[in-house]
Amino acid sequence: MQPVLNVEDVRRVEAALTEVGVSVSELMHRAGAAAASEVARMEGADTVTVLAGLGNNGGDGWVAAENLHGKGFDVTVVTPVEPDDLRGDIARVVAKSAQDSGVKVVVGPPRETLDVLLMGSDVVVDAMLGTGFHGEPRAPFDIWIDSVNASGSHVIAVDVPSGLSAQTGLASGKYVVADLTVTMLSLKPGLLSDRGRDACGAIVVAPLAEQTERLVREADPVAWRADLDDYVDLLEPPSNAVDKFTRGSVLVVGGSSRFPGAPMMAAMAAARAGAGYVTLAVPAQIAPIVQSQMLEIPVVALPCEADGTFSLKAADLVAELAEKRSATLVGPGMRVTSGTVGIVSTLLAGKRPLVVDADALNCISRLTSNRVDDFPELLRRDAPLIMTPHRMELARLVGLQDTPPTSLTSAMEAARRIVWSDGGSEVCVVAKGSATACVSVDVAILPKPGPAALATAGSGDVLGGVIAALLARTGVENEDLPLLAAMACEMHGYAGTIAAERYGSRGVMARDIIDALGLAEDAFEEEVAFPDAAKSGREGRRDEGADGKGDE
Numbered sequence: 001m002q003p004v005l006n007v008e009d010v011r012r013v014e015a016a017l018t019e020v021g022v023s024v025s026e027l028m029h030r031a032g033a034a035a036a037s038e039v040a041r042m043e044g045a046d047t048v049t050v051l052a053g054l055g056n057n058g059g060d061g062w063v064a065a066e067n068l069h070g071k072g073f074d075v076t077v078v079t080p081v082e083p084d085d086l087r088g089d090i091a092r093v094v095a096k097s098a099q100d101s102g103v104k105v106v107v108g109p110p111r112e113t114l115d116v117l118l119m120g121s122d123v124v125v126d127a128m129l130g131t132g133f134h135g136e137p138r139a140p141f142d143i144w145i146d147s148v149n150a151s152g153s154h155v156i157a158v159d160v161p162s163g164l165s166a167q168t169g170l171a172s173g174k175y176v177v178a179d180l181t182v183t184m185l186s187l188k189p190g191l192l193s194d195r196g197r198d199a200c201g202a203i204v205v206a207p208l209a210e211q212t213e214r215l216v217r218e219a220d221p222v223a224w225r226a227d228l229d230d231y232v233d234l235l236e237p238p239s240n241a242v243d244k245f246t247r248g249s250v251l252v253v254g255g256s257s258r259f260p261g262a263p264m265m266a267a268m269a270a271a272r273a274g275a276g277y278v279t280l281a282v283p284a285q286i287a288p289i290v291q292s293q294m295l296e297i298p299v300v301a302l303p304c305e306a307d308g309t310f311s312l313k314a315a316d317l318v319a320e321l322a323e324k325r326s327a328t329l330v331g332p333g334m335r336v337t338s339g340t341v342g343i344v345s346t347l348l349a350g351k352r353p354l355v356v357d358a359d360a361l362n363c364i365s366r367l368t369s370n371r372v373d374d375f376p377e378l379l380r381r382d383a384p385l386i387m388t389p390h391r392m393e394l395a396r397l398v399g400l401q402d403t404p405p406t407s408l409t410s411a412m413e414a415a416r417r418i419v420w421s422d423g424g425s426e427v428c429v430v431a432k433g434s435a436t437a438c439v440s441v442d443v444a445i446l447p448k449p450g451p452a453a454l455a456t457a458g459s460g461d462v463l464g465g466v467i468a469a470l471l472a473r474t475g476v477e478n479e480d481l482p483l484l485a486a487m488a489c490e491m492h493g494y495a496g497t498i499a500a501e502r503y504g505s506r507g508v509m510a511r512d513i514i515d516a517l518g519l520a521e522d523a524f525e526e527e528v529a530f531p532d533a534a535k536s537g538r539e540g541r542r543d544e545g546a547d548g549k550g551d552e
């Protein structure tokens, strides 16, 4: 797993490095060299333009320029001011050194000149704005960013694409869309989430010093990005000595006359994700139509109200069914009523592994008046509890309805309030979004996100079914819940990619993700088991980002 550090913690690592004798100047030289070596690796590259900003990110760019010039590249640096006029001492020194070495320097060019220069470059190095950037890019960088994005040249961003917040992954103005980002010391959350997924392209981490790995660990990473080999221990050895019950039984509880489809999708997803026996419990009013759609999955009709939602009388029956299953998923399509609130609290009090999704999360919000973190006893149990809120559901759980999380880091903070209030390792919150974090009391794991095709109604119901199936099949220890949830997210994402190949990136419906789950799991397992073969053969498929460029 790769550590992900908040930007302020990266600065602490930088300070710690200076304490062990690696100066900021030395770091800048190594950062520039790291960016230059990525340029030099590009086949056929000859003409390079470096766009240098006014701070240390610009300094990295000047170092890269001098380094590439020394290697024989035709290098031009574009800068808003003469090297002599740079205010930062270290940046000024490296800029003057590059200029003295013979690098061409263009100061404050008009837009047309810049456009021509960038279009004629094989590689553009974006060293305008780094982690010191705030707000919206001001002139001239706003115009330079447009020019970079219009150039059609290969773009390598230094540390972070300019205009993107390395912390939040948000961009309040224009931002560079790079093919590759060489980021210093460690991954930062904004590179992996929201706009960061569009902006970064592939990401290379440049550690810059041998002490970095230790110092980054000591800086308490805010999250860990999962690699394929992290999942090895979760894969079950194939065996024919199984029956449908040993392959894990899942109960799905949900549905209402308004939303009969959601629990059906969750149940089918659980079956496609390898659970041997899936049962679906729905309000009696919709049971006949649900059963007519489900060939393989038995449907249990439970007491319901006239409006087609569960009645409170269903709670004990649900608890009895759940006792006999390896795992239960509650929530899809069930609405929030006194009956459904009763069912959810009864299941929470039970002793079996539980996945809580959709309206069951909203039931918890209702039950706790949007302060689940004030009621840790509600979540405290021995068996696993995985909650799968999207950002709005998460906001309702912790009283942020008016200001829901807008970034991966704020979603992780909200999720941590839940898991830390309980304090036990049996609770895992899967904070869903275009980037998802699987958060427990000990760790936050970031699975590789799937394609934007997953952003379709019902996709979350599918993920709920996959998580329940994996929970039922594997019986993992509580400590491994975030990794298990992350694996489910990766399989869901992989299925989304297969579905997008079949139906087009905008044509995918949740049912298509379900149908692709089985093949996605086989392919995923093969990649985990044989990562090298996967790299050469299938890289294109898994690494496809939202814009068709690799996202790591």
Ligand SMILES: NC(=O)C1=CN([C@@H]2O[C@H](COP(=O)(O)OP(=O)(O)OC[C@H]3O[C@@H](n4cnc5c(N)ncnc54)[C@H](O)[C@@H]3O)[C@@H](O)[C@H]2O)[C@@H](O)CC1
Residues within 6 Å of the ligand: 010, 011, 013, 014, 027, 028, 031, 053, 054, 055, 056, 057, 058, 059, 060, 128, 129, 130, 131, 132, 133, 134, 135, 136, 137, 138, 139, 141, 158, 159, 160, 184, 185
């Ligand atoms: N953290 C580290 O250990 C290292 C950091 N280095 C580099 O240093 C960078 C951070 O350097 P700095 O702190 O000097 O910051 P930056 O170089 O990212 O940005 C600071 C400059 O940008 C300007 N600026 C900020 N917001 C702006 C806006 N909205 N519009 C226009 N201009 C704006 C500031 O006025 C200042 O001149 C990193 O991104 C990285 O590239 C490397 O040199 C070496 C190692």
Ligand SMILES: Nc1ncnc2c1ncn2[C@@H]1O[C@H](COP(=O)(O)OP(=O)(O)O)[C@@H](O)[C@H]1O
Residues within 6 Å of the ligand: 390, 432, 433, 434, 435, 436, 449, 450, 451, 452, 453, 454, 455, 456, 457, 458, 459, 460, 461, 462, 463, 492
């Ligand atoms: N842009 C995106 N890129 C990748 N995955 C996404 C994106 N948008 C949503 N997802 C994923 O799709 C699923 C949507 O879940 P959810 O919001 O609960 O949908 P629904 O309630 O319609 O079922 C989550 O797993 C989420 O992580």
Ligand SMILES: [K+]
Residues within 6 Å of the ligand: 057, 126, 127, 128, 129, 130, 157, 158, 159, 160, 161, 162
């Ligand atoms: K940059």
